[in-house]
Amino acid sequence: MQFKATGEVKINIAVLAYSNKLLWDCRNFLYAFMDKTNCNLGITLTKNVDVIFRGMKFMPGGFDLVVVADVFCEEKYDEFVNTITKAPNHTRVFFFGEEHKNVKSMGSMITVSSKEQLEKQLSKEITGLLFGASDITYKGS
Numbered sequence: 001m002q003f004k005a006t007g008e009v010k011i012n013i014a015v016l017a018y019s020n021k022l023l024w025d026c027r028n029f030l031y032a033f034m035d036k037t038n039c040n041l042g043i044t045l046t047k048n049v050d051v052i053f054r055g056m057k058f059m060p061g062g063f064d065l066v067v068v069a070d071v072f073c074e075e076k077y078d079e080f081v082n083t084i085t086k087a088p089n090h091t092r093v094f095f096f097g098e099e100h101k102n103v104k105s106m107g108s109m110i111t112v113s114s115k116e117q118l119e120k121q122l123s124k125e126i127t128g129l130l131f132g133a134s135d136i137t138y139k140g141s
Helices: 020-037 049-058 074-084 115-132
Strands: 009-016 041-046 065-068 092-096 109-112
Touching (some): 009 020, 009 049, 009 115, 041 049, 049 074
Parallel strands (some): 092 109
């Protein structure tokens, strides 16, 4: 999350997908989400998981939300999530799509199979981030 001098807050979100079509579908979905909710999102689209790992270190505030919108090697779910969500990090990882429906949601990892579910979960997590940021006792949703 980035806090601006003007009092504005930007939620940083990364989208990982290996196809251009999925990346653009997610981009369009997130822009429609911004229009609908008036959220200020900083969106990073990537085909390379290393961009997300580097962004966690170098982007001010790191990524708040990461959406994996493509097939992801099952054996690497835990490693990926654990790398991104190392303490004291608040990052949530969404695995979006039907191919992720058998993966259990736990901790910082959330699986959603439809755009409606993704929109609902994004709203919930962003609300938690925004209102939790003003509460020093907040531990995440």
